Amino acid sequence: MTRECLPGAPGLPAGRMDARASAARRRAAALVSDERLLVGPLKGYHHETYAFPLPAGDGSGRQTWWKCRDPRAGLLWFDLRAFASERELVRALQGSITRIPAVIEREEVSLYTFVEGRTLGEVCPPGQPLSARHSGQLGVLFGELVSVRPESVLASAGWVAGGHPAGWKDDSAAFLAQLIDFTDVHIYQRHLPRYHALFRDLGIPGGALDGLREATRALVPRPSALLHGDLHRENFIVDGRDDLWTIDWELAVVGDPLYDLATHLHLMGYPADQESRITGIWRRAVEGARPGSSEGWEADLPVLRAYKRAQSVYTDVIRTALALGELTAEQRLRQLARPVRRIEGALAAARRTLGLTREPSADSVAAAYARWFKDAAPTLTAPAP
Structure with a gap:
């Protein structure tokens, strides 16, 4: 079992919590029997994140990896956001988006499934084309995003402070x-x-x-849709079955579906021929799911x-x-x-x-x-x- 996307520092020895440890680390440490099981903080701008194993809960003795995420205090946000709660958004998307982490509550702490594998950036660095398998799964994601009813997830996750984005009504x-x-x-x-x-x-x-x-x-004008807003190589995890998971939904918004494609192409660094191929995949996916989206x-x-x-x-x-x-x-x-x-x-x-x-x-x-x-x-x- 590999955890290539766990580049964190080891925890402190059990029972010796450093007084300078952050609230996020203390919260995560309270959930494990030995603080040395903590991995993190994981790399990320918007959240302080720790990963750790917990018993599966079915009596099998298996361990399941989870992660605990806290927004970083005093963070400067560079992107417009729509949703007040990423956690509730991820909950609302269960069953609508294939291969998205699950969320559970453990001792009043929200935990996300930790997807074991490697980031897409490790599997397919910038400048390299996506495999046919990952390109196809990316197309499925594009189609699923425009299929989600924005008002349903907004009702679950709530508007971010400052009101709703102007563009969510097909403008x-x-x-x-x-x-x-x-x-x-x-x-x-x-x-x-x-x-x-x-x-x-x-x-x-x-x-x-x-x-x-x-x-x-x-x-x-294009029909407004749910957008991930940050589809780059480090927000895709490739698991042991070579399947693509989509993580980190904190920049999700509701708006023009073409914006997700523009952001994705901007961040991915595809070769020119791959850009054309991915654009074609996006067009077929969104038109198949919701005509007029392209x-x-x-x-x-x-x-x-x-x-x-x-x-x-x-x-x-x-x-x-x-x-x-x-x-x-x-x-x-x-x-x-x-x-x-x-x-x-x-x-x-x-x-x-x-x-x-x-x-x-x-x-x-x-x-x-x-x-x-x-x-x-x-x-x-x-x-x-």
Whole structure:
């Protein structure tokens, strides 16, 4: 039995809980006989997660792996969300989505089935095509998503604070406009006092999303559907039978089904011929499940992908600043190369969308961050959401 997707640190010795341990870790430790059985925290931005085995409950002596997830305190969300409770959403989707984790309650703690296997990123790294089996299962997922009645899961999981997404009533233009507004107002403008010099030095002008707003008006209406919102390689687990499971539903929304395809293509790094193949699989799946779901896709997919490229710039610029801010100056210098390349790539990909006037380079990106850390004297913790 392998648990390749459990890259966590071992637990502390049983009975010796560190006083500095988080509430999430203490809650998980209370469920196991020996804290050394805990694995985690597992890698993840939105939650602090621990995995551990528990008796199966059927007297067989078998062990079943579960995970306990707590939202990270003070988290800065970079994506619009629809659902108040991921746990209740996952509950509501049982029987509607194939191969999704189950949720149980154990001593007033919600536990998710831990899918044993490897992430799709390990099985099929970026640049490699999906197997025919996994492509087919991805198509099943796309079809199941548009088959779910949004009002039924919204009734179970509840709206996130701030109201429902504008685009859940078959208005693709309103949905994308709300996504753009979220990125502009809640990510860019809200943090501009702190990051103004950094955005300026990276060549990102104010009002950079205005052109994208104009293009949004021409989107074709498509029937709104449940969207996972984050279908990348680390949110798929390949089990021992070579089946694909879909995990981490915290960014699920209700809106234009084409957005799930645009997000998936943006995040997966497919070769060009695989992109075309996956797009065809998506079209057949959503049209078979709900006719009209792919209407106008050829003209509209580039607009949605342009938004994803622009969103990545704002997200990566701020996330990189926060991550580097947790390091000492010496550590930052040693670890700067990889995030600088990521920012350089994001800026290059979104250059036309954001109206950037100069070609980004790794040196200019590194210099912009160096000046910002030197001159801005930033607070090194994220602002409250």
